Amino acid sequence: MSLPLIGVDLVPISRVGELLDPGIGPLLRKYLSAEELTVSRTPDGAPDQARIAGRLAAKEAVFKLLGAVGRPVPWQGIEVLRGPGGRPGIRLSGRAAELARDAGLGPIDVSISHDAGFAIAVATSSSALPATSPDHPHSQQSATPKGMP
Amino acid sequence: MSSAGIDKVRDWILGRHPERTELAADVDLIESRLVDSLAFVELVYTIEDAAGVEIDFDNIDIEDFQTLATIEKAFFA
Numbered sequence: 496m497s498l499p500l501i502g503v504d505l506v507p508i509s510r511v512g513e514l515l516d517p518g519i520g521p522l523l524r525k526y527l528s529a530e531e532l533t534v535s536r537t538p539d540g541a542p543d544q545a546r547i548a549g550r551l552a553a554k555e556a557v558f559k560l561l562g563a564v565g566r567p568v569p570w571q572g573i574e575v576l577r578g579p580g581g582r583p584g585i586r587l588s589g590r591a592a593e594l595a596r597d598a599g600l601g602p603i604d605v606s607i608s609h610d611a612g613f614a615i616a617v618a619t620s621s622s623a624l625p626a627t628s629p630d631h632p633h634s635q636q637s638a639t640p641k642g643m644p
Numbered sequence: 645m646s647s648a649g650i651d652k653v654r655d656w657i658l659g660r661h662p663e664r665t666e667l668a669a670d671v672d673l674i675e676s677r678l679v680d681s682l683a684f685v686e687l688v689y690t691i692e693d694a695a696g697v698e699i700d701f702d703n704i705d706i707e708d709f710q711t712l713a714t715i716e717k718a719f720f721a
Contacts (some may be wrong), residue, residue: 510682525685525701555681567704568681590702 497601497621500632502559506552506614511544526551526570534577548614549607550575556618557585557603561594562632569594575605583607585618598632599624649720652694653687654712669713674706684709695719 514522523542527535527550535546553575558568572591578584583605587595595603603620622632654667657678664678673679679687687709688699697719708718 506682514686522686522689525689526682551682558681565706567684567701567706569702570685571701 497623498625500560500600500620500622502556502618504552504555504559504616506548506555508544508548508609508612508614511542511547511551514547515542515544523547526554528571528574530576531574545609545614549609549616552614552616553583553585553605553607553618556616557587557605558591560598560600560603560618560620560632561591562598563594575607598622600632647716647720649694650712650716653690653715656687656690667712669716670711672710673712674710679709691715691719 514526523532527547531550535543535550537543554570554573555568557573557575569589569591572587572589574586574588576584576586585603585605587603599622601621601623603618605616605618607614607616609615624632657673658664658667660683661678667678671678673687674684685701688701688704691697692699705718708714
């Protein structure tokens with residue numbers, strides 16, 4: 496029997512403003528892929544801070560499904576793109592894909608919202624591994640894990 | 645005596661937490677939530693800048709980033 500999994504994360508939109516500060520360099524490229532950066536712009540081409548915050552929250556929410564407590568979030572390996580019907584679509588690669596495979600994760604669904612200066616995202620999936628398996632993503636904690644840290 | 649590089653990292657962390665005036669070398673930066681997952685990337689960037697090295701984010705050993713002492717040992721020794 497598969498066990499449902501859920502992850503949630505909240506990002507203040509002001510944090511994106513900090514990451515866009517030219518004084519700290521092109522840091523946003525460390526978090527977002529080229530494709531994500533392309534779809535995170537306003538119609539006039541400027542960075543869409545609310546959308547970016549939503550993507551960052553979604554990446555962390557997905558990371559919490561992987562059960563990789565204590566490891567850095569593989570920001571580039573969890574891409575939040577435009578899926579069918581305008582819903583967010585998740586593409587995993589590299590270490591994130593390996594973690595998902597090891598955890599026996601099924602398809603991942605994500606919902607994102609932003610208001611009042613915050614972006615929130617919820618990610619859901621299920622694991623084909625038994626809850627008692629040491630490889631089950633949530634076998635070592637009773638609650639949804641917080642990503643690194 | 646600490647190196648100028650680790651002083652730069654300490655100053656960056658203290659700059660993000662104006663409620664603090666000092667940061668001991670053995671304080672766990674992650675457990676104390678001085679560095680969260682978003683800020684961790686900035687921490688890596690700050691260390692790269694201060695140490696003049698490039699850090700492979702995909703092969704990071706989190707133990708190297710636990711405290712100022714472990715950061716100094718890994719990147720500024």
